[in-house]
Amino acid sequence: MEKERVPDKIEEENEQQEQPQESEKELKGKLSRLDSFDMENGKVPAEYLHRKSFQAVDWATILKLSFQCIGIIYGDIGTSPLYTFPGIFPNGIAHNDDILGVLSLIIYSLTLILMIKYVFIVLEANDNGDGGTFALYSLICRYAKVGLIPNQQVEDRNVSNYLIEIPTRRLHRASSVKSFLESSKSAKYFLLFTTMLGTSMVLGDGILTPCISVISAVGGIKNADSSLTDTTIMWISVVILIFLFQLQRFGTDKVGFTFAPILMIWFIFIFFIGLYNFIRYDPSVIKALNPMYIVTYFQRNKKEAWISLGGVVLCLTGSEALFADLGHFNLRSIQISTCTVVFPSIILAYVGQSAYLRKHPLDASDAFYKSVPKPLYWPMLVVAVLAAIVASQSLISASFSIIQQSLALGCFPRVKVVHTSPKYEGQVYVPEINNILMIACVVVTLAFKTTVHIGNAYGIAVVFVFTLTSAFLVLVMIMIWKIHIALIILYVATICLVEYIYLSSVLYKFVQGGYLPLAFAVVLMSIMFVWNYVHRKMYRFELENKVSVDKLKEIASNPDIQRVSGVGLFYSELVQGISPIFTHYIDNVRSLHKVLVFVTIKSLPISKVPAEERFFFRRIKPNALCIFRCVARYGYKDVEEEGESFEYTLMNRLKDFIREDQRIIGTAAKNVEGEVSRLMDADEDALEVKLVDDEINKHDITYMFGESEVVASKASSLGKKMIINCAYNGLRRCLRRQDEVFAIPRKRLLKVGMTYEL
Incomplete structure (x- = not known):
């Protein structure tokens, strides 16, 4: 495998390699691009680049992670023997x-x-070690310009994690x-719609998994006391669910690792109970390894x-x-565990239940506990309840995590994301979403x-x-992996076909409860669509009306505009150019700080941005104006610094x-203009450094x-007015304000309001 940049840059880089000596004109061009505020081109000089080295993980760490992940990611599939046979029969x-x-x-599924x-194919389609529907979409966005917001800068492709490891053959099809x-x-x-649908469905899983898992586990109490009714089980489950959601604030790191030994005990239990049932009741169920039994099952039962x-x-x-x-x-670590x-544990659990049911076919409705x-x-x-x-x-x-990723895509209203673990950057807690999920789980359980x-x-x-994962994976196979068409x-013809057969079956039960996740998806996708639609409209409006x-x-040079002492951080979502709100501010305030920095918090379609590559700065000439552009770049798994921490880092990186x-300019000027010019620029920049420091x-x-x-706008259609005036503004009124999300010190906050007519 050969590590390459995205194809659009291959020819350009080859030309640069063939012509290593830069002319005076080319050098000036590169420096002028560094000064640009509103051009979406240019490269950061090599001196600004820091490459992150990825070290191999030793086997001791891999084995430790293999044990730890048992308590985090296998609870759902590990507890599926609780409810699978009742769902089939x-x-x-x-x-x-x-x-x-x-x-x-x-067995064959x-x-x-x-x-x-999943274990041997999909896990390989990770985004710098992160997975999920959004990770696949981010890979595709980095490889092809399919994002709907025009904020992809060439400079961002110099971030280490932006590089995609791809083979060089079969380029034509890709x-x-x-x-x-x-x-x-x-x-x-369509790609954006599919990503929204996939994330909405996983959020639906987040609602349904607690319900079905807890009810299935608690339902075993009926074997001890037959007088207990489904209503009693329901209320016990509701209490456990409410307790479960109250634990979320402590984070996956504490909750999950506390129960890792419990999950290990669970897998040991179901393994040996399955083995015991297999030996005691009917060892002949091993015949199920013959797929002809699937054929005879369909011949006998047809529809x-x-x-x-399902x-x-x-x-x-x-x-x-x-x-x-x-x-x-x-x-x-996931492959090993x-x-x-x-x-082996879940296969033997199903084998043991099958052997038991061969002798006790009337117990299918409660096969696990029986x-x-x-x-x-x-x-x-x-152990089952835990x-x-x-x-x-x-x-x-x-x-x-999905909500955090959707924020980076501009597809979800900005909510407070709390990082709960200093070790694992991906472990987050979103208070608003936690409360919504809890209410939804309680409603589903009661219903x-x-x-x-x-x-x-x-x-x-x-x-x-x-x-949906398979659909994205096929695109990755064609465009990025470039594997053989066969x-x-x-x-x-195998995996996708099997999944679509399963999909046809579960859709048959649409009116028997199957409508629920689709209803969740419609609500969530409506929110995502409204937010993304207006977000794109606002961005394009600012781009078209930028300063x-x-x-x-x-x-800045107007003598009527007073330059006051201090540093001003002007926040804007616009990446290229200056937001039109700035002129509205100047018209009303008529003053600027001596050091002015236009700050943009930008989400890149990658999982993490190395800390040394986080901030990208530009400036405007002449240096005496002390006006800078700062783009703070974050991946969808990065911890965004807030308040004074962000302020301290930004100021140090600016200096x-x-x-x-x-x-750099001093060295370049020496080669191009001569020693005198170099000294003049050096003196000018030294004064600027002193001014900024002061x-x-x-x-x-x-x-x-x-x-x-x-x-x-007044000329807009009724549908557009409903989306913007009612849906979007209604959502905004229910959310935290942007300064609250970034934890800005309120005593040093100045808000500038302006109305956009879209």
């Missing part, structure tokens, strides 16, 4: 051999989708697909067999969590009461995510930029926030 077992056909379906697809995606607006919207696939798919719940939570661990602990030996019943019940809590924890945490109907809803959410066809460099120089720029050392820093109100 809601009306009982019609024929004893049906058990063999279903067991064969379970887990092998094909869990092991081959280039054709890339060109189609970049030239087709419909394709760009009912196809409908039962229950079979429950054995795969949590497979997507392996990919979504990849960033907390690493690829090899899955192959050595998880897969098959547990009586001396182990109470310990197993306790395992269900951990299973819920993993999907809830994944929901928080459905039992796992059968929740299972119908759960199946649709699970399979939709499978199919292997892509094989993947589509030019000449206008900025005119304002470093000025000193480094002084050195102003910063006064600790007189003012934050200026542009707060734009948006309204639809």
Whole structure:
């Protein structure tokens, strides 16, 4: 494998390698691009680049992570034996051999989708160690210009993690697909729509997983006391769910690792109980390894067999969590723990339940607890409830991560993201989302009461995510991996085909609860669409009405504009150019700080930006104006600094930029203009460094926030007016203000309001 930059830059880089000596004109061009405020081109000089080296993880660390991830990401798929057989046989077992056909379906589904697809293929499609639907989308966005907001700068591609490791062969097919995606607006919207749908469905999982896991685990109490009703189980489950969501503020690191030994005990229990049932009741179920039993199962049951696939798919719940939570661990640790602990344990659990049901077919509605030996019943019940809590924890945490990723995409209203672990950057807590999920879980539990109907809803959410992941993966295979077309066809003809068959089955149960995740998806996608739509409109409005460099120089040089002491940080979402709010501010205030920095918090389509590459600075000439542009670049898994911490880092990096720029310009001027010019520039920059130091050392820093109100123009259609005036502004009123999200010191905050007519 050869590490390359994105194809658009290959020819340019080759030309640069062939012509290493730069002419005077070219050198001046490079320096002038560094001064640009509103051009979307140029490169950072090599002196500014810092490459992050990725070191191999030693085997001791990998084995430690292999144990730790058991308590974080396997709770969902590990507890699926609690509810799979009741979901497959809601009306009982019609024929004893049906058990063999279903067991064969379970074994081959887990092998094909869990092991081959996720463990050995999908995990490889990670974004610098992070996974999930958004990670796949971010890879595609970096490889092809399919983002709908025009804020991709060439400078960003110099960030270490922006590089994509790709092979060099089969370029023609990849280039054709890339060109189609970049030239087709419909394709760009479709990719964004698909990403929104995938994230919405995973959020639906975050609602349904706690419900079905906790109800299934608590339902075992009925075996000890038959007088307990479904209503009683429901209320016990509600109490546990509320308690579970109150734990989220402590973070996955504390909650998950506390229960890691519990999950290990759970897998040991289901492994040996499965082995015991297999030996005691019916060892002949091993015949299910013959896939012909699947064929005879469908021949015997026809439509009912196809409908039962909606229950079979429950054995795969949590497979997507392996990919979504990849960033907390690493690829090899997940592969090891899955192959050595998880897969053997759950396979043997299903084999043992099948052997038990061959002798007790009437117990299909509660196969798990009925098959547990009586001396182990109470310990197993306790472990099952704890395992269900951990299973819920993993999907809830994944929901928080997805919201964080959606923020980076500009597809979700900005909410407060709390990083709960200093060790793991991807572990976050979102208070607003936690409360919404808790309310939704309680409502679903009260409405459905039992796992059968929740299972119908759960199946649709699970399979939709499978199919969307496969669709993105095929694009990655074609454009980025560039693997042989025969292997892509094989993947589509096997794994994709199986997933679409499952999807057809779960959709059959749409009216029996299957509508629930789709209803969740409609609500979430509506929020995402409204926010993204207006966000893009606002960005384009600012881009079209931005303040030019000449206008900025005119304002700063105007003797009527007073330059007051201190540093002014003017926040704007615009990456190229200056927001029109700035002129509105000048018209009303008529003063500028001696040091003015236009700050933009920018999200890149990558998981992490190395700290040394976080800040990108530009400046405006002449240096005496002391006006800078700062773009603070974050990946969707990065911890965004806030308040005084951000202020301290920004000021230090600004001084470093000025000193480094002084050195580079001095060296360049010596080669181009001569020693006299170099000394003049050096003296000018030295004075600027002293001025900035003096102003910063006064600790007189003012934050200026542009707060734009948006309204639809009078000529807009009714639909556009509803989206902007009602939906978007209604959402904004329910959210935290931007300065609250960034934890800006309120005593040093100045807000500038302006109305945009879109």
